[in-house]
Amino acid sequence: MMSRHLMLYKQSIKVCPISTCGIANYNIPQKRTISSVTRPITKFKNITYNSSLVTKKLHDTRLKDVSDEESCNTYTYRTHTCGELRPEHEGRKVTLCGWVQFSRLSKFLLLRDAYGLIQCVVNNDSINLSNIPLETVVKIQGSVALRPKDMINRKMETGEVEVVIDNLEILNSVENLPFNLRDYQKPKEQLRLQHRYIDLRFPEMQKNLRVRSHMIHNMRRFLIEKHGFVEVETPTLFCRTPGGAREFVVPTHHQGLFYSLVQSPQQFKQMLMSGGVDRYFQVARCYRDETTRPDRQPEFTQLDIELSFTNVDGILTMIEELLYESFVKSLPKPPFKRMTYKEALTTYGTDKPNLTYDLKFVNIKSVFPDKLNDDEFGAYALPYTKEIGKLTTKYKEKIRQCAKKYPCKVVLNENISKELGDETSRNILNKVGDSNAVIVALGDIENSALCLGEIRQVLASLLQSKNMLQVKEGIEPLWVVDFPLFLKGENGIETCHHPFTAPHPDDMHLLDSNPLNVGSLAYDLVMNGNEVGGGSVRVHNAGLQEKLLKILKIEPETLTHFLNALKCGCPPHGGIALGIDRLVSIACDAESIREVIAFPKSHDGKDPLSGAPNSISDEDKKYYHIATVK
């Protein structure tokens, strides 16, 4: 209902495989019905048809499509894009600019730009197509003609017409291409990243970057136009965050003094709340030096939101509506499912359960009567269909690898009588039902659940490979709420979210006596097993904040400015950060966030394109008062 009123911008994005009908077709109004007569794809050799891209649902009718207003030809010397010519343009003089995708018999040339592909033909001996290398950039002036009926290509948006070339100008010629733009011979990622300027011409990359731009624009329109938020840019050169992840440092010409690159605008957005900017957001660049984790980037983008005079329900509702209205794939209607951290842990063995398939734990603590009073003890069974038969050695080994990581006992179905005794075994099987086999994990609650959670994923992939697991299509968003405030870390008590998260009001009395049992007002948003965002209601009281810092052994002096902001009239507030890279990759069905980032770094923070990081000059080192040491 809301969406009818909200006229968010939505560009319809249609992507054609590069091989047959060009890079991508954006915004071409499709008024004509295309008949079922198709030209054989084999017309162009070395071409395979990749239909998966075409069928992807990338636009949502809930969002108003205002793309008709848009022109991609303004301020250029082309008259049309390569994707927009149709029979109604017959006889029109046009100027097109693009890349030579293919040429044939010195007579036909396939011209490509970001919007599509069109066939151009030579009727004139003075134009020689035979020596034009692929990917040469050309300007073509000519006139639009209908193709002969038997030459119509129904797989191409422009397949009913062709452009008869009057004049062809080479705008830039091409030297050795490191790889060809052919779907079927797509190069390895390292080579693609090294020559990203070519790789970006692939239809998936064109589409991904456009989806990213549109989705973020939709979010901005929702927040600014509909709900009065103000986008505020905050610094990235700042001081170190105590107790945070490792931050990049930036030497200055002041000897011995360094900025830190912010890992998030957390402190700034809370200071904005104190400053009366009560509805803030920012599409914020953030930096974290943790390149050893897979699928992470040293710099990344988050949609950072903060709101005064609100509570958990307010923030969760806002994000649900924001995503429902701006996400380019359809989402379930809000409210999204919610689950406590404890429920997620003891049902799925993870804080980011993938709800597209079932496979839930059964709590079997009751079959161990002598442990009933042991609050720490956890016993979980993971039932799965007997039909799958005995696990193969390969899968047993995978499960063993999971079990090794945790201090708990894992029992496979075949060993259950032997290891737990006949009676216990019978009681367990009674609980899970006759048609099921089980894997059992015993130990302390957290370790046994986490261990069985990993085994759940192994089992899911096995069941899926045998077609014995129902997996839902689409996206299953889930809020995980009520995280604990603290965790037991290597060096004592650590924060579970960050030091500014508010304790759960019901647990205030436990802060001194039993901090590890204090809940928090933190929440995570999970989509199909991926954490896509997280936030909390924050501490707004300086005294409470100082107390939490003390528990976490963080010197309050490192946060004087921040504590002062709380002391000088800071309203209650809370917020969230959504990981844009991850969200867009889910929207694009991309395998990695690198597929939705124009110029990503590869593993370990290296840039295959420029070679960065590099050595720097002695002069620079001297200016910044630094020397390189072992």
Add this chain to the structure above:
Amino acid sequence: MMSRHLMLYKQSIKVCPISTCGIANYNIPQKRTISSVTRPITKFKNITYNSSLVTKKLHDTRLKDVSDEESCNTYTYRTHTCGELRPEHEGRKVTLCGWVQFSRLSKFLLLRDAYGLIQCVVNNDSINLSNIPLETVVKIQGSVALRPKDMINRKMETGEVEVVIDNLEILNSVENLPFNLRDYQKPKEQLRLQHRYIDLRFPEMQKNLRVRSHMIHNMRRFLIEKHGFVEVETPTLFCRTPGGAREFVVPTHHQGLFYSLVQSPQQFKQMLMSGGVDRYFQVARCYRDETTRPDRQPEFTQLDIELSFTNVDGILTMIEELLYESFVKSLPKPPFKRMTYKEALTTYGTDKPNLTYDLKFVNIKSVFPDKLNDDEFGAYALPYTKEIGKLTTKYKEKIRQCAKKYPCKVVLNENISKELGDETSRNILNKVGDSNAVIVALGDIENSALCLGEIRQVLASLLQSKNMLQVKEGIEPLWVVDFPLFLKGENGIETCHHPFTAPHPDDMHLLDSNPLNVGSLAYDLVMNGNEVGGGSVRVHNAGLQEKLLKILKIEPETLTHFLNALKCGCPPHGGIALGIDRLVSIACDAESIREVIAFPKSHDGKDPLSGAPNSISDEDKKYYHIATVK
């Protein structure tokens, strides 16, 4: 005309001085005519009325106002903002949240939030207002009542009503405020920056941040929705730009290897062009380590745009339409004035002339017949009204200071006969007219013009102080075009814009023989004497680019990735970068860009708020393989 079709988002922004009627009033539909009966401002003591903010024209009727759709109360536990209550709300139960702006007689309380100010009254002995410090954050539940006729405050948007308090909850109390929120006792900038979280509550800062957010949003809507641009985020951690300004370096855990923080997305946007993303923009964070220049920040924001298959006219037209439709102040209708660099230099003595006043040079070379064939020789007279009389010693000293900086001869009106002889003097005065006095500069063209350009500014301020100079209201945008490609620098030939700027096609033949005479396809946008943007058509041919690098003595190996991007099918392209901080400060009539940045650094890159840059731990230094040295 265009603007009727483009429904850009525009929030009407009305700002009230903090002293009388609150922080700011945003989006409150004003349907009721306010009669001329006004409540005396003196009702509240220690208050002065600052009308300048109210009269500022911040919205432009060309942009459609869709603010009626917006709600600032969604997802919060307030029902209304402090700025929106009107007589039609009489009897309504409301919940308000905000800061205590003022309280009086233990009965009246002025509650403020970002949207306005409202009077709340106590009718109930159980609520005691006397001990609530100013700036305390409270939640008030109550009901809206009409004020008695004689108590109506016409200066307040909400001045016809008040809220009778049923319940008052203190959400956060306040300890010692470092300064009060009173216009008339506004603290020094250093203190304001140190406690920015309080300073942001001033109406100017609230307004400036909102103007910034809206203006950038309007630009995005113009580019994405109307003209099919794609916003692409590019990395900030990159390799060093050869021949650029000093760049911050970021050590990595790879011993001796550093990222550089980009000074602009220049290389990336050109690689995007090669990648077929032919209409790119980005609101980009950029970094430049040049903190010694006043009114600069180590990090700043630019609207970065690049376009394929275009030319100078295309880009200039685009920016004119973009600004005309998105700027929050009115601009002259496009096309904007254009002037060559040479004309600007020899008419105003600067590459960024302020056209809001006249004061043009007169070329007096013809009165020096023996110099007519000397191409290097420049002779300029700056005429000004005789009425001003003899220059005072103070102004003569200022002019002497200007003259000292340049190797040229400066002659004041009183010395002209003595120094140049009677005949020359007469000829000069004939050229400028009888009613004028002149200051003359002689020397090489560039130095004499630049010198007289500085003197022009001194003279303008003198004339303006005497009310003898007509200064136009509003904004006078100007394109300065046809910059030279190179400059003579200390170490040989330097680039005037950057190494990727295209030479003027007419001057290609001079590249080898006379590079300093080669023009370029670079342009700057100037507003009232401020450079607000600059760009160029770029080199797209790898061979030409290599040639330019050679002239500039830049090793092509440092740009291998970039040269490859040109070699592999890069289309002709060009673009521009607009300085957002400067543009917004012009839109806000702010004296410094620091007034339109939420958390700016002060001089020399220091952050008065957090104390950054700071020393870092030995552990961090070790991890990044650096040591601090002298």
